Amino acid sequence: MDHEVIVVGGGPVGLFLACELRLAGVSVAVLEQRAERGPHTKAMAVHARTVEQLAMRGLAEPLLTAGVRLPSWHFGFLGTKVDFTGLDSPYPFVLSHPQNRTEALLEEHATELGATVTRGEQVTAVSQENDGVRVESATGTTREAKWVVGADGAGSAVRTSAGVAFPGIEPSFYSYLGDVLADSPPPPGFHVVNEHGAMMVAPMPGGVYRIAGYDPAHQEHDGRREITLDELRGICERIAGRDFGIHDPLWLSRFDNTTRVAESYRQGRVLLAGDAAHMHFPAGGVGLNLGLQDAINLGWKLAAVIQGRAGEELLDSYDTERRPWGDDVARHTMAQTALITATGPEGLALRELLSGLLADFPAVSDRLARRLAAIDVSYPPADPGAHPLTGTRVAEADLPDARPVLLSPRPLPHASITATRLGIRVASGPATMIVRPDGYVWWATDDDDPDAAAGEALENLGVTF
Numbered sequence: 282m283d284h285e286v287i288v289v290g291g292g293p294v295g296l297f298l299a300c301e302l303r304l305a306g307v308s309v310a311v312l313e314q315r316a317e318r319g320p321h322t323k324a325m326a327v328h329a330r331t332v333e334q335l336a337m338r339g340l341a342e343p344l345l346t347a348g349v350r351l352p353s354w355h356f357g358f359l360g361t362k363v364d365f366t367g368l369d370s371p372y373p374f375v376l377s378h379p380q381n382r383t384e385a386l387l388e389e390h391a392t393e394l395g396a397t398v399t400r401g402e403q404v405t406a407v408s409q410e411n412d413g414v415r416v417e418s419a420t421g422t423t424r425e426a427k428w429v430v431g432a433d434g435a436g437s438a439v440r441t442s443a444g445v446a447f448p449g450i451e452p453s454f455y456s457y458l459g460d461v462l463a464d465s466p467p468p469p470g471f472h473v474v475n476e477h478g479a480m481m482v483a484p485m486p487g488g489v490y491r492i493a494g495y496d497p498a499h500q501e502h503d504g505r506r507e508i509t510l511d512e513l514r515g516i517c518e519r520i521a522g523r524d525f526g527i528h529d530p531l532w533l534s535r536f537d538n539t540t541r542v543a544e545s546y547r548q549g550r551v552l553l554a555g556d557a558a559h560m561h562f563p564a565g566g567v568g569l570n571l572g573l574q575d576a577i578n579l580g581w582k583l584a585a586v587i588q589g590r591a592g593e594e595l596l597d598s599y600d601t602e603r604r605p606w607g608d609d610v611a612r613h614t615m616a617q618t619a620l621i622t623a624t625g626p627e628g629l630a631l632r633e634l635l636s637g638l639l640a641d642f643p644a645v646s647d648r649l650a651r652r653l654a655a656i657d658v659s660y661p662p663a664d665p666g667a668h669p670l671t672g673t674r675v676a677e678a679d680l681p682d683a684r685p686v687l688l689s690p691r692p693l694p695h696a697s698i699t700a701t702r703l704g705i706r707v708a709s710g711p712a713t714m715i716v717r718p719d720g721y722v723w724w725a726t727d728d729d730d731p732d733a734a735a736g737e738a739l740e741n742l743g744v745t746f
């Protein structure tokens with residue numbers, strides 16, 4: 282075996298997964314087709330749950346320092362914005378931080394932890410054998426590993442090669458995008474939807490502005506991914522009534538609303554994460570967040586199975602826990618694209634109505650903020666008798682080495698001995714609970730004898746660390 286795990290794709294999800302696997306000491310190679318990181322940034326929004334989970338690993342600080350904290354964010358470009366300031370999170374905002382910088386930080390960290398990142402290597406096929414996988418590249422190289430993870434984006438060669446179905450909806454419209462300089466930009470937070478189309482203009486680092494939206498007059502399906510600067514000027518004039526003095530484009534592109542979720546996130550020794558497992562319109566700025574949350578769910582489970590510390594049923598829980606949230610995001614973004622493209626009289630009336638509800642009912646805004654921020658994600662246990670906290674999110678926890686922690690407000694002398702034997706840390710906390718490596722409650726108790734109850738729960742976890 283060349284490595285225990287080959288991660289195909291050195292985007293943010295593949296790189297973060299490599300970090301997670303290395304924390305457990307798993308040997309991991311990342312194969313990335315691009316010789317070097319591209320100059321453009323797709324994602325800007327990093328949401329609260331992602332920041333919480335990065336903070337658990339000690340990785341949030343550079344993003345928090347360099348990023349811009351936005352108190353509100355749009356839903357389907359509605360006139361009233363969703364307010365994030367009331368989130369019950371240490372990070373009640375949307376953090377604007379360019380994806381290519383996040384990737385650079387994750388690559389540096391993965392390499393420091395001992396992952397091998399090979400660039401200029403395009404994977405063309407994967408095949409499974411008895412106790413391993415073979416990964417073939419366009420260079421003619423064949424590598425062997427115990428497991429392969431496809432983190433190779435929406436067009437995933439790993440997913441296709443493994444024959445995993447990717448059902449969903451075909452594109453019904455194109456969106457335009459321009460990252461440009463502007464001599465007379467609108468104020469921050471500008472967006473508009475009217476009978477001419479939809480547009481948002483968002484400031485980015487370096488004086489750059491991202492102009493993106495939907496133009497019903499620019500829907501010719503001629504296969505072109507790019508638009509011209511003149512076309513973008515025309516779109517601005519028509520939809521926003523002025524061209525903002527745009528010039529010197531850094532990136533001009535088009536993307537569509539294809540929405541798909543893989544039929545399974547695991548097929549034998551092949552796993553899928555990030556855009557390889559789910560693709561959707563980038564409304565709400567959640568795709569990267571969703572993928573990083575896949576990676577932190579998968580990493581500790583795959584490591585435990587590889588190292589013989591857990592049975593494979595733990596790995597199956599990756600699919601059962603994460604795929605429903607991929608489906609949920611897919612539905613949520615489809616709801617937003619319906620709003621963004623609602624430029625007819627009925628659609629505009631509906632938008633006005635929803636915008637009013639959002640303004641008048643803070644609970645509606647809170648609900649949407651929690652969904653976009655993914656702080657409503659939970660993994661309900663199969664056991665109906667489990668403690669109500671089981672599977673719920675822990676906002677803050679010190680989990681730097683991706684090992685669980687046993688928390689309790691009082692000493693648990695016997696359970697502490699068991700925890701230490703199993704490789705689980707013990708710390709003081711507000712309730713007696715075991716927190717999983719990805720920051721969710723594994724087990725909790727209100728028992729009169731929490732020491733005995735915790736000891737028993739630890740023995741039954743079925744995993745050591």
Ligand SMILES: Cc1cc2nc3c(=O)[nH]c(=O)nc-3n(C[C@H](O)[C@H](O)[C@H](O)COP(=O)(O)OP(=O)(O)OC[C@H]3O[C@@H](n4cnc5c(N)ncnc54)[C@H](O)[C@@H]3O)c2cc1C
Pocket residue numbers: 289290291292293294295312313314315323324325326327380402403404405432433434435436437438439458536554555556557563565566567568569570571572
């Ligand atoms: C315009 C736009 C704006 C967005 N804004 C946001 C936002 O604000 N917030 C947010 O959360 N998300 C946003 N997204 C979505 C986000 O960019 C993606 O969800 C994210 O990039 C997914 O990361 P990934 O690592 O799964 O896949 P990718 O970023 O696609 O990375 C996959 C990597 O695999 C490599 N690769 C592909 N095929 C192979 C192969 N065969 N062999 C080897 N390597 C291969 C690719 O070169 C790439 O580096 C946006 C997307 C777009 C298009």
